[in-house]
Structures are given as structure tokens and as C-alpha cells.
Amino acid sequence: MSGSSIGQIFKISTFGESHGKGIGVVIEGCPSGLEIDESFINSELARRRPGQSKITTQRKEVDKGTIYAGVFEGTSTGAPIMIFIENQDQRSKDYNHLKTTFRPSHSDFVYQEKYGIRDYKGGGRSSARETAARVAAGAIAKIILNQYKIVIRAFVSSVGLCSLSAEDKIDVTLIEQNIMRCPNRTKAKEMIEYLEKIKQQGNTTGGIIHCEILNTPIGLGAPVFDRLNADLAKAMMSINAAKGFQIGSGFEGTKMLGSAHNDLFYVENEKVKTKTNFSGGIQGGISNGMPIYFDVAFKPVSTIMQTQESINQKKESIDLIAKGRHDPCVVPRAVPIVEAMAALTIVDHLLRQRTTKNRPVL
Amino acid sequence: MSGSSIGQIFKISTFGESHGKGIGVVIEGCPSGLEIDESFINSELARRRPGQSKITTQRKEVDKGTIYAGVFEGTSTGAPIMIFIENQDQRSKDYNHLKTTFRPSHSDFVYQEKYGIRDYKGGGRSSARETAARVAAGAIAKIILNQYKIVIRAFVSSVGLCSLSAEDKIDVTLIEQNIMRCPNRTKAKEMIEYLEKIKQQGNTTGGIIHCEILNTPIGLGAPVFDRLNADLAKAMMSINAAKGFQIGSGFEGTKMLGSAHNDLFYVENEKVKTKTNFSGGIQGGISNGMPIYFDVAFKPVSTIMQTQESINQKKESIDLIAKGRHDPCVVPRAVPIVEAMAALTIVDHLLRQRTTKNRPVL
Amino acid sequence: MSGSSIGQIFKISTFGESHGKGIGVVIEGCPSGLEIDESFINSELARRRPGQSKITTQRKEVDKGTIYAGVFEGTSTGAPIMIFIENQDQRSKDYNHLKTTFRPSHSDFVYQEKYGIRDYKGGGRSSARETAARVAAGAIAKIILNQYKIVIRAFVSSVGLCSLSAEDKIDVTLIEQNIMRCPNRTKAKEMIEYLEKIKQQGNTTGGIIHCEILNTPIGLGAPVFDRLNADLAKAMMSINAAKGFQIGSGFEGTKMLGSAHNDLFYVENEKVKTKTNFSGGIQGGISNGMPIYFDVAFKPVSTIMQTQESINQKKESIDLIAKGRHDPCVVPRAVPIVEAMAALTIVDHLLRQRTTKNRPVL
């Protein structure tokens, strides 16, 4: 009930703080018989870890995930899987000045009010470091999706004022080849330069991540509340700094006419498809077999290297001078987090789907 | 697990089909001792019901909610509350032509694939009629919120190409005074004319609803997955035809700099406030006492009064000729649904909040 | 959270009060494609209903269940199924003397303390009438179990001081042929005479129900907390008046030696069996394919036709004179309730089982 769990069948619970012993995740409901390779978990964690490039924070976190439970001789047993990521580069002294200070647009104030106590070191539980646990769990989910040939890929489509436009060619093979994780070489370069400039000013900005899920079987998602789009929305909006979610035609689609927006069905090689895909692969909350795609908006990073007005716990005005090493924009490192949350959501619905039809045998 | 429940403490389960006996809702976890007036439920239902104006469907549904359980002599007992809304104006014959037909951008196809059967009459379970049950439950939630002076109000901010702009004055007292539920008289008139024109063409469009939640106490929402914004996102994206959700600065905020986007704290009359509110009243997933506000995007209504290509269950191409009485745009009638889902989400988190701090007495 | 739901995938929520409009149940997660016959629901309800014989209460409740949702042309659609049982023979005036009185060993006192209000008419929500909703849901569960050839049968093994002994022959075909639901003719007669005598004295007694589940597949139940025996225990102990549960060798088995108690494996026709079955068909919380069997103890009915000391809401001593029509012992009518709760538990675990193994296709 503390809000640290998600999923109904493939259920994850994360724990840990930014400057405690480490962070981890317990995965309940992972099917047995799955070959699980710790090195794949770690390659996913490497995509999220700090210090990976000049446009991310320079904090070095090794982020090595270790499986503590649920895997026997390389295979999942059906028991809860626990993955732990030890904290290492913890310069806790960097945070002592924040002990009684509320940073603007951070969660310091609301945690203090809600709980009457807070772990002020590096944000404690509210730190984005918690998302490493999600990426580790997402790696397990991706191993399952791989069996279904379901592919999840996210990329950066916008950073501050610099966006991919309709004319920009998309080449998904480029995503992991540039530090921006943008699928267009020219635009990637532009975004990187833009972000470096902002960083030099001690400032930050926001951005948008686009995500696609390919080869999803028809039928995932439930009517009414547990629509696949609603569960994806919750999963994405649960990521630190997320401020918006849209699927298919999204906000722009509100301007269209029904006659243009309706996705007309046709049949190709016995498969039902739609001529357009404004639905974004989900209709009535249920996947229709077309590609699922959505966007997630991330606000500018709250920690800026500029002096800001704020207040302290005694409600006195103070000047806040930032310290530490921070990202100028979350989106390059948020790409694997978006993918992980998508993978977790899809796997949970895949497993739920096994229970929906009457079948006389197990 | 069929996806028809939402909430953890204040939990609702809806049931029923568009052309069955009726639709209803069971509310578990409503506190005892609450004075519940059936007439308030019905006034909320009247705001959602079809046939209320020239810009909504002309289907007449009386939508009278009756309390079947959980209320004793006008007061909640702590037992599950069941509210039932009988179906009345069911022209089931209108739907016989849809028995084996998949309407574009409807859920006919995915239901058939997922379940191997579907109630084709008026969409069955997938009909937006299900949302009446949510509005009924939302009325109970609003009675609780009223005790906390928490106010929820939504309005239409955009219909197709016609939107409220930054210059348009907002007068919330106007919302229920025009059939568009737009808080600006001139713009409301414009939107209505725009929609009538689209309707005459047998076409439809989408729109955006803006919602505000005022006087929320500090501390609602949980870190990590059950962030208040994430739960609001799921609640909103679970409404039929919703395609996007943004909170606070949303998608536009991604373009800002951190130095401009950060909401600086100050103290006024002992209360902590922020100078700006780009956070939309929620930081780190937890309400900070500032107004919560968000937008929900709705796609164009899928049922258009024009002939469309489609396919039938045998995967043959067909021409689909629409029948029945439908809305040209969902947003005017979706306003009370957005409010209901917001109320349900806030009440659930209010009750959860009672469990988060250590207190030596019950 | 009000405690009126049970099950994880096949989940039921009951609602309604003894003297309100009626009682009902919403079943979420029932697979689609199931042929559902309302008459089977009603034959199950008839086994539980009051007034069925001279050893049960003489209140006449027709208890006709009507399907309100989730079944389309006789087949489940995967949508929530709602079954409603209207209240009819409600002599509410019989209960006016209980408005401010706490009956001994009833829930009047604790409901008043917990909720600050109670529906005093016929026990309101605490009435055993609520179990009719469970029997209705259990009928749907039995339809599913029937496909797997899983058989659930319960019978009365003890009433007050009159018990089946090891020497008594058991003939399960006799269960529904006598009003005691005892599988031995002589003992049934004895129990009936015993109960009539107690009834004439205005007194009541308790009893034990034995239940068997045959043909359960191997693998149902989960390790650790959701053991099949633990979930059966909860299901049984949730029945009004239940005070004890034992499975397999139960309390008597504590006296045995391990060398005698261990169930030795052997193979017969390729099937693994055990020579004895002190485990009661469940090992490590998981069904092993042998018959599951357990006992449920029910206390004496609290409403006796004798004057009793008690207190009222002002905490004053009073003399309580019972009115109304009540059972001298719950066990004959509790047999179908035990079966229903067993069926619901097994079906829920059957559906969960579909999600536990890694399988590359849906």
C-alpha cells in the first residue's frame, strides 16, 4: 500500500534509497522455466546508469544487478526473483546542506509533510535511482517478450525546443549509436549541442520520448479500467518527471474529423489490419495487432546549477545553491526506463490473457 | 481481474451492458456514517445522460440510479454500496446489422478476438453507457470530498479546431450554463456552432477537457508507482475515447528551461505555496496543496453517419452504413465523467493517507 | 477493502442486506465462452434456502437468482457477471425490538462499535443471508469445475453430540436424500431426532461438515502464503459461525509419528499416487492429485428461543426475548455454502495456474 508495487500477475515491488545500502526489486509471478542471464540485466542497467556520456550526470554509478533469489542454475523457478543493485558512489556529504531545505519542484516538501520524516540524502526514496530497479525487472520482462517476438523500442523525439519533425527520417538502428538516443543523426547532433549549451548555463530542460511496441498479439488489455492504454499511462506517468502521456493520435487527434480519424479495417494475408493507425494499436482498451505507439513528456530537471529562492523546514526564506552532479535533461537516460515500464505492462497483460477464455484443459 | 474494478480502499466495480437489464456499480470501502442522498446521484447522472441537448445524441436514457445496498435510513453503514441504473430506451433492433460486422475504431473486432464472443447490441460492455456507473460512484466520492471542501470542476477547453486560448476569460460559473460546458460564453457559442455543422455533415470530432481539483490537502499520493498523477492518468485514460493526459505544464512544459519551470516556494499566512504551479499541484507524485490541474484528450467519435469501408467476421470487405443516434463529440457529456474519475481517485488516496503515519491511537 | 471480495482472478464481491432490496454478487474474471444456465444457479440456491425442512428455519425465502449482466444469449462474455436475489419474506417488524439491543454472540455489538451505525433488521449485512450470494457465484464456479471433472461434495458428519464414527458406512448418494445431508441413513435419522429435540427446547447446537474435492489436477495452490490449504481455510472460516478448519489428518494427526504419517509415493498406471493420504491431497500448499478433504466446525446457532441476559446500546442490562424463525443448527443448510466456497477457491487457483509456467504461445 506504500505505492511501491505494480502489476497484477507479473508484479514488481521496488525498495531502497539513493544513499542507503542499495536498491532492489522483487518480481512475483514470473513464470518458471525462463532462462535468465544476469548479463542481459546488466546491459540494460548500463543504458540507464549515470555517467555514461557528457550530456548526463557525471556521477559514476556502476549499477551492477545481482540475482539473489528465484533463479536456479540459470532458470526461473516460479519463486519470487530478487535483484539487488548495491549503492557505491555515494557522496552523502554533498547533501548535508539539504537536511532542512526544500528544493523547488523536488519532493522534499511533500515527503516531509506526508511522512513527518525524510531521507534527505540524494532524495532518498524519491531519487530517480529507484528506476534502476525497474530497468532490472524490465529486463526479465523483455526476456519473456522476446519469446513472443514482441519488440519494444523507445527513442528521444524532442529535447527542449529541439524536436524531430515529420520530415526527419527515422532510422531506429541509430538509437543506441548516439548519446542522445535519437534515431536521426543530424537531429541527434543538434540536440546534443543544444543540451550542452543549456548545461553550460547551469540550466536544464525537458523532452519527449516516443515508444513503439511491435508484434503485440491481439487481445491484450481489459475493458473498462484496466485498458492497456490506461495501464501504459499509469506506468509511464509513474516515472520521475513525467508530465504527459498520449497514445496514437493523442492531443493532435482531437482536432481531426471522425471520417479521417477512423482506422478502416482490411485483410492482408488472412490478417486483419487497419489502413491508418490513429488508434495507436489499441481499441476499446485492447490491442488490435497493429503497432502500439505513444509519447511521454518529461519536465525540465529540477536541480539547476543556479542560485534559487526557496524555504527551509522552519518556513524561512533561504537562498539555495545547488551542488552535486546532475543531468541537464532526463530523456537520454529515461529511454530504457520507458522501455522497461512498457515491457512490464505488456508482460502482465500477456499473463492475464491466459485466464480470460474458457478452456477445458490447463 | 476482468478489469472492471478500480481503487484500493475506496474500490468500485462496475457491471452491466448497454442493452442488458441495466448497469451498476458496487462500491467497497465507503466509510460508514456518510449521509447519502439518492437525488444527488441522480443530478450527477443527469449531467451525463444522453439526449440532454442538441449537440449530444438524441437517445433518451432516463438514467435513474437506485441504491440497492449499503445505505441504511440515509446513512452509509460501511457495507458495500450498490447502485443500479436500469436500461430503458433500448432499440436493440438498431444493432442487428452489427452482429457480424466490425465497426472501424470501435472495439467490436478486439472483443471478438479476445473473448471469442461479443454482445453486439449497442457495444454491450464496451458502450460508454458503462460510464454512468462511474458517475454514480463519483457522486458518493464527491459527498466525501465535500466534507474536506475539496472541489473538482472540469470543463471543455477544446472541440475539434475550436479551442479556448490564453486570452479567453474563464468564468467557471458559466460551465453548467451552456450545453458545451465551456467557461467562456463567446467560445461556447462558437464551439456549439462548430459542432452543429460537423453533425449536419454526419461527421464527428474530438476535444479536450480541462479539470481542476482545489483545496486538496498536502500529502495525497504515494511515491514510486501510485503517484497521484499516475493514478489520475490511469483513471482518465480508462474513459472511453481518451487518447492523452497531461498534468501541470504537460507537453508544452518540455520546452521550458528548469530555471523558469521550477515552482519556487514561499510562505503566506503560515502556508507553504509556490509562486508558479507548473507542477500542477503534484510533486514527486504527492499533492503539495496547490491546485491540481490536468487535461484529457478525447478522439473523434467513431460512429459517423457516413458510409465506411469495413470488414465482417468472415473477414470479407463490406460497406458499413451507420444507424442509431450518436454524439458528434464526446466532450460535453464527458465532463461529469472526468470529474467522477477524479473524485474517485482523490477519495481513494484520502483514505490511504490515513494509514501512512505512525499514530499510537486508532 | 470493506472485506466483501474474495479471489484474485475469479473474484467475487457480494453486496446487500437481509432486509434491504436483496443481495447479490458480482463475479469478475469469469472466462468467456462458458454456457451458463440460470436454472442451475437456482437449484443450488434451493439447497441453501430457508424453510426447506422441519429442521431448518421456517422463514420462507424463495431465493431466485437472476443474471443481470455478463451473460449474452446464455454464454459468458468475459464481462462481470452480476446475479441478484431479491428479498421477499421480510418481516422487518420482527426485528424492531433489536434496534438498540445487543444479542449475545451476534455481531450487533461489534458492528455498532466498528461503524457507529448498524442495520439492525435481520442482522443486515451480517445475516447469513449473504451466503446465498456465495452459493450463486459458486454455481458458476461449479460449471467451470465440471469441465475438468472436478467434483466437490460436502456432507454433515456431526451435529452436537451425534457424529458419524469410523464404523459408519458412507454412501454419498444419500447426502441429498435426507434433510440432514448426512451420507448414512441411520445416523441421519438419529441426527434429525436429536436436532428436533433441541429445537423443541428452544435451543440450538453446532456441527461439523466434511468436504471432499475429487479429480483436482496436480499443481493448484501456491507456495508460501497462498497455499491451497490456506486459501481453503480462509474461505471456510469466512462462513458465518465457522470456528474451526482442519485438512487431511488435522488435529488428530498431531499425535502421530512421522513414520506413520508420511504418505508414501507409488506409481499406478503412470500416475503418481500416495499409499495413505494424511496430507489431504495438498503438500507444500499445492495439490498432489489425491483427493482433497477437510472439515469445518460450526458453533451452535446464537439465536435461541430462550430468554437471555444481555445489554442495550446504553450499556444497561436487559432481558432478551428471542423472536423470529431460526435454525436449530446451521450445518444442513451450510453444506452448499461449504461447497460453494470450495468451488470458488479451486476455480481461482485453476485460473492462476495458467500463468505459472513459461509458454511461448498464448
Place this chain on the structure above:
Amino acid sequence: MSGSSIGQIFKISTFGESHGKGIGVVIEGCPSGLEIDESFINSELARRRPGQSKITTQRKEVDKGTIYAGVFEGTSTGAPIMIFIENQDQRSKDYNHLKTTFRPSHSDFVYQEKYGIRDYKGGGRSSARETAARVAAGAIAKIILNQYKIVIRAFVSSVGLCSLSAEDKIDVTLIEQNIMRCPNRTKAKEMIEYLEKIKQQGNTTGGIIHCEILNTPIGLGAPVFDRLNADLAKAMMSINAAKGFQIGSGFEGTKMLGSAHNDLFYVENEKVKTKTNFSGGIQGGISNGMPIYFDVAFKPVSTIMQTQESINQKKESIDLIAKGRHDPCVVPRAVPIVEAMAALTIVDHLLRQRTTKNRPVL
């Protein structure tokens, strides 16, 4: 969904295997502001650990619990608490002969069937070692209960054929003063001698644990399914080797007359009490303020030091020769486990209770 979680608000998830890296527990929903002392967790773990006396297994497990998350400078923060207990004395080679063997009345066979794989080392996930994680979580629960002055104490009332009788004096201060955890010195001695004799024969037996919960506030538990007695039943029956549960008058009470069994109310010092307590402190599923008491039956330990017939994974008959170090009876070490499960159940209902009444302020 893998069954390793229990609780709704105070929710625990255990993980880990007998011979893996260790076992642990994540506690979600622990209120903030609680002073938590690791040494109390460890004193509870010491009561459960193997090797504590001549009548328990001689395996030495240090069982030191370490808090990994959720506690900041000695105080709970409201974040998930993770406690980990490293495995140390793992003689994995002791188990190699069990790789393809199914031990009688163990879970080897059902795990293999259910999951298609099993960690055969020391029982893996099915090992009673998992209960150490419950005891650690139970220690946190006891810290909360201590604030309410709620006392939970369990003791051994029966071992094999040697039981406390009605005449035996109970002195609860003796419980922790003898290795049997029996509150009567003479009987304790008798039980110990009895058990030593059985142990010398390489045999095992069962036993019964009695548990009392004192000073419980009125109102804990929910009507219908989540009755306090039903949740206690599930909690107890989820303990390895538990075969029976009874509360209050239990199985014996079925033989009584209602006139004798009814607990008559009276008032003493403004407090409502009952003259007898056959209800066991719970009526209608809700605590009535009287002492709660119940019994849990444990079967004989399955691992005996005698050669037994069994089968292997190829379904061939084999002779099984036991190795390793095992308990002759589980009950002395199960006392703290019963207490832990009781504490977890009560705390969960204490927190739920905060949400049941309408109250205008948080």
C-alpha cells in the same frame, strides 16, 4: 501472484531459498515515524533459529537480519522496509541425493509438477527457512502493536501424545524459560523427554500451538470474507506443516448447546465484556475486545531418519535414506512464527480500521 505476499495495507513479500544467497522480506505500508531497532528483529529471529536446543535441528544458522531499506537513522520513513538474512551454514552437498528424488510428504513432487523445475537444495523455496523472513517482518509488526499495548503470546500445548490438560496450571512467564516453550514446568519436562525418545528412534511427531492476543481494540476485522478469524486462519495455515486451525470453542464447541455457548454481555467499569469467551474474542468476524485465542495443529515432521520407500523423477521405486539435520517436531521453533503471523494480521487490520469511519479531517 506467485503467492509470496500477504496483507492489504501492511503487506509483506518474502523471497529467497534455503541454499541460495539468503532470504528476505519487503514490507510495504509500514507507517512512518516508527523507531525500529535491528536488535529486536534479531532477538525474534534467535527464537526461531535452528540449533537452539537439543530438541531442535542441530544445523547452525546464525540468522542475522539486516535492514537494507526503509529505515533512516533508526526511524521508518514510510518507504518499503527490506530485511535480508544471509544464508551461511549451507551444506548443499547434503542434498545432492535428492536431485531426482521425491521425499514422502514433502513438496518435491508438487513443485516439480507445477513448475517443471525445482531447487532441490534443502527444499529451496519450500524450506521452512522462509519463515525466518516472516519472523523478521513480524518483529516490525510487534513494534507497532506494542504502542497499542497489544500482546501476542503463543506456547506449545501439545506434542505428539503429550498434551497440556485442563488441570495443568499455565504460567506464561515460563514459556521462554524452557526449550519446549510450554507454560507448565512439569509438562515441559515430560514433552522434552518424550521428544528426545522419538528423536533417538529417528522419528518425528506433531503438535499444537496455542496463541493468545490480548488488549485488541474492538472493531478489527471486516464482515464477510476478511473476517479477522478468516485472515488469522489463512495466516496460520500458510505456515509449513500446519494442518488445522480453531478459534474460541473450535471443534469441541460444536458439541455444545447454544444456551451454554452464547457469551453473555455485561458491563464492567464502562467496558462491555462477556461472561464467557467461547467466541474467542471475535464475533461476526470482528474483534469484540475480549482476548483472542486460537490453536494451530502441526503435522509430524516429514523428514525422518529412517529408510522409506519412495519414487524418483523417472517414476521408479527407490529407497530413500535420510541425511541432514532435522527437527523431531516443529512446534518449539514454530511458536515465534505463529506469533509473527498473528502480529502481521492484527497490524494489517489495525491500519485498515483507520479507513472505515467517516471523519471530516485527516
